[in-house]
Amino acid sequence: MSIDMKQFYAVFFEEVSEHLANMESLLLAINIESPSLDDLNAVFRAAHSIKGGAGIFAFDDMTEVTHILETLLDKLRKQETILTSEMIDAFLQAGDLLAELKEAHQEGGEVDPDKVKTLCKSLESLSAERAVSPESAENNSAAETVCREITFLTEEKEDISTLLRELAEFAELSCSCDIQDGYKKWCLTLAEASVSDDELIDCITFFAEPGSIVITGLEVKEEKKQEEDAFGLFAEENTHALIENDSFGIFDELPVNSNNDSDDLPAQPSLLLPKAAESAEQETQSYGFFSDEDKHIEKKPVPAGRLKSAVKSSRNGSESSSSIRVNTEKVDQLINQVGELVITQAMLTQISALLDPSEHEILLNRLTQLERNTRDLQESVMSIRMMPISFVFARFPRVVRDLSSKLHKKINLKMIGDETELDKGLVEKLADPLTHLIRNSIDHGIEMPEIRLAQGKEEIGTITLFAFYQGGNVVINVSDDGAGLNREKITAKAAERGLNISDSMTDNEVYQLIFSAGFSTAEKVTDVSGRGVGMDVVKRNIVEMGGQVEIHSDLGLGSTISIRLPLTLAILDGMSISVGDHIYIIPLTFICESLQPQTENIKTINGKGTVVKVRGEYIPLLALHQLFNIETQVHQPSDGILVLLESSNKKIALLVDQLVGQQQVVLKSLETNFHAVPCISGATIMGDGRVALILDAAGLISSME
Template sequence: MSIDLQRFHATYFEESRDGLDAMEAGLLAMDAGERGAETLNSVFRAAHSIKGGAATFGFDAVAALTHALETLLDRIRAGTRAVGAADIDAMLASVDVLRALLAEAEHGRPADPAQVRAMDARLQALLGEASDGPRATAPDTNAAAGWRIEFQPEPTLFMRGNDPIALLRALEALGPLQVQARLDALPPFEALDPLQAAIGWSLRLDAPVPRAAVEDVFAWVEDECRLAIEPLPPPSPAAGDASAVAADEAPAASAARGAPAHEGESSIRVDVAKVDALVNLVGELVITRSMLQQLGTGLGVEVAERMEAALAQLERNTRELQEAVMGIRMLPVDAVFRRFPRLVRDASARLGKRVRLQTRGESTELDKGMIERIADPLVHLVRNAIDHGLEPPEARVAAGKDPTGTVTLAAAHRDGHIVIEVADDGRGLDRARILAKARERGLAVPESPTDAQVFDLVFQPGFSTADTITDLSGRGVGMDVVRNNIRQLGGSVQLDSRSGAGTRVEIRLPLTLAIVDGMAVAVGGETLLLPLAHVRESLRPGPGDIRTVKGEGRLLRLRDEFLPLLSLGEAYGYARSRGDETVAVVVEGEGQRLAVEVDALIGQQQVVVKSLERHYRHVDGISGATILGDGRVALIVDVGGLVRGRRLPQAA
């Protein structure tokens, strides 16, 4: 039976990446003092599975490195070696090298051969050291004259394309193998279930090989079978081999048959492209529903009422379907947060600082596309916090602080957005120094600027107040890239700081990039969409509510404050809104409010966002487009862009 193993490479790579994440988390827990058996076993199991799959698929470099890593872990598990800081450092470094080797096997990006050799030499040096832990005095169960193996596949073993015959051949390569098929679990013909595995094998391997060599054969399928491995008893001159084998086989086979089967899998892995295709189809369904609603406006009363009821039901079903499909793409933000304990550990060690990482809201869900694109900005912000936000331990003690600084990562749902915060309890931003650097570079600085205006200067390209450039970060260096990346996701970023108390960066992101609720407005004969998450209220200005102030432009009086008033018609080159008949819509973006002038409100509707950049080009002030029920294209307003394009006065 020939099987194309390349069909299963993608599953192996994905599961191996999950395994490396688990290894890293376990090693960091061990570094923090958690030395329990469960933590150590979880790291060992991950390494063992990665090695078994690598050997099966012929990824020799991965198999060789994980073999050395597994040997080190096995000695620690056996108690023959006490785990030390050097061991954890080396194993964490090996995780990085394994990631590079997996990327080489998956995408053909060559790993640095010098780094791989150095890592292997580092592990071998640790393995060559004299054991510094107590030697086990119990008999060595890893060595035997041979092995008895009871092997019963689970249905999932076959569903994943694994071939039991290939496993038997791998065992035969270790030494003489006796094979006996076991059909004692075979039910009557009428009760046969084609999805169940009824065949098993009783195996005898007459070879003095280590137990680990036998386990390696089944490493890739150990979670998809019932397996019992027992050493053969030493030969006895008083009893025949056959009777001894028979006497010992019975309990082993019974144990194997009595072992509980693994529960059925509760999840499946689906290619992201398939999910995206489903999201697009749901989007087209939303557009089709709008078209039907538009066509129903010209029908008679009786038909229109029936049509309206049917469309209302369709709308409910479509929204439920849309929410279910979008839920498939939602992942907990922990998928990003879990990479930071390692980053914080490495960065603090290099800088000689003591840092505590706190995370909150790890279960908050975010669209997978955003998860992937938010990671780099967060990495930059956390490095900034450690490198230039937190003081060295001696400086913190002198300031009356805990010598261990705290970096906080938090996520939460708020006002229809996902809000992610990166905060530190360090020295805070130096307002005077920022202003001095801004004037030195010739940047425009308002008279008597507020703290928000001063802190906003660090987002200027290349702006930095650091005296020295480190290989980690510089407070402000690259912050313009951070803001641009966030804005490309339809989000915003704000910075707040208090001298001596720390800095906080708040990132606000939309829940999804695909389908949004919007307020349709009429402007100069065209229809524009205002994202509902940015809309605060709408009103028809009364006499005297609109004033023109020299140097500030038009302002709208709203209760006890004045808001800048912007005509959307003028902003996008349409006709000017019609005086007293206009409607003002108050929107909020970038943490500031603005009133926009439109001709009329059309109504709230759910729209499918289409990227202009992908199909046309970037347009300032426009975050995307959508197709209306009558087939026309409507542009979606970038509220944050409108706010940024206008210097907002302070509230009166």
């Protein structure tokens, strides 16, 4: 029966992205002078896994690149050649090219074949350079070698001849098989292999029960090799004969794809997919094609009593954790359903407030328990969408490395708090704003090495990414120890552009000018920056996520740009306010305070409208009933409540009838169900079933400018 391989493309492309990200982080952190063998092995395994998967799906261009990349990495980990910075550059370029090829196969595009050939030639030339001396290589092959015994279970009908051929290419191999209760228990002996246990597991997991794989290392001395050959380890000529047979005396002969290079691991098999893959529901699950130590493997059921004891994986001596891949649409659907449950629970709570506690004590107690359980369920479901911000931070070492090298600057990147979790939707939207801020710090903030030395600073500049929780928000600081912002330069440029400025503006108000569209103080335009495009987009994107941007700077010492974001876009902490018969929600993150003003503090300024004096500061006043044309009994500010809102160091006073209360609401999109409405960011359903609109605080503040 033929199997449509395209149904597994999504799994392959996702895991390729993970492997490439892992490779890049390892390469950027590796010590060129004294590289860790574990790191080299990890990079090799990532390339090997991508090559194996690309071979399965017949992506020949990816197979070609990873094969040559793997060859050079194999020489490095065997200490047959010396690691250089040129190799690191080539490896990173190979990762970029593989990402392009993956995207081309994923989206149906093309990559210039000459680009592939050029990189392959570059890798081949590096592979031929700086070989380790024969004496050193001889010393590296220790007097002691490693022989391993490998046991695992497969289904009785599972064909593993491809696996046996692949393992035989690592080293001399012998095998035996015992059939019991519909399963085959395999016992293999692999001699003198430099391959790691992790690589062996990567190969075997595709065919075998993951939890059944056991690898036992046996140290044998070199002088005992001849003796061990007599006990079942194949000599080289026997191994070749075994590979030519293709069947190991157990299976029918399989055709070999002549297009595959004999060194490619694994060769394209005739049957590689688990039986469970026939289910359409498993298209989004991982079948362990390209697993490494961080990959979770979907386990097939093992009959009770099959394993007499808990079998531990050889990866770091720990059991492989169990997890599943779930499409984000299913998670979003679950979150929406829990949101509806929260709304229903709020309705029941509001109705129960009308009941007599003495007559309905048991019912009220159960409703209280339901409220507690609903909140716990809500928090648990929301945590599913939470992702560590390291998914964004991980891309910036490469950005800093490439751009600082291009600008001939020396920069060290520090990342703190990358385990801080944020909603997946926010994490994905953060990448572009943070990338622009990092590039801005490199180009405008950090000075050239000679200038830093002349100013008494260290030659190497530092950029710090710091994420942390503050209240119900996540704060991300992008700091540098560079030149800082020049107030005079900014105000001069603002005056030149005709922006509204005054000498009484605070530093923060002046610094906010850099977020104006087209604003730039760069003396010349480069391909990095200087066109005045970017900072306005940064602010707009952050505001759209319900966040705020603040700037702190000291001339000559450096700058810090702080981004404040809500933890999630699905749940909102807000203040309910009433205007006439309508209820509105104001996000708490924008509220400074609320007050009832005195008549003498309300002033009218020609051309400016109404303002209110709060502790010596005059703040523009916006009457919500006038903005939305609502009938109300409150017409004078002194008869209502003023809610002070702040965004981007600007404040307004919002006139409302009264404060209803603070609560957590489930955010519903207006654009999805209706269309965008000015000054409204969404809607929610209240406990009494009424729809309440959520105010766009940043939009309201901008409307008063």
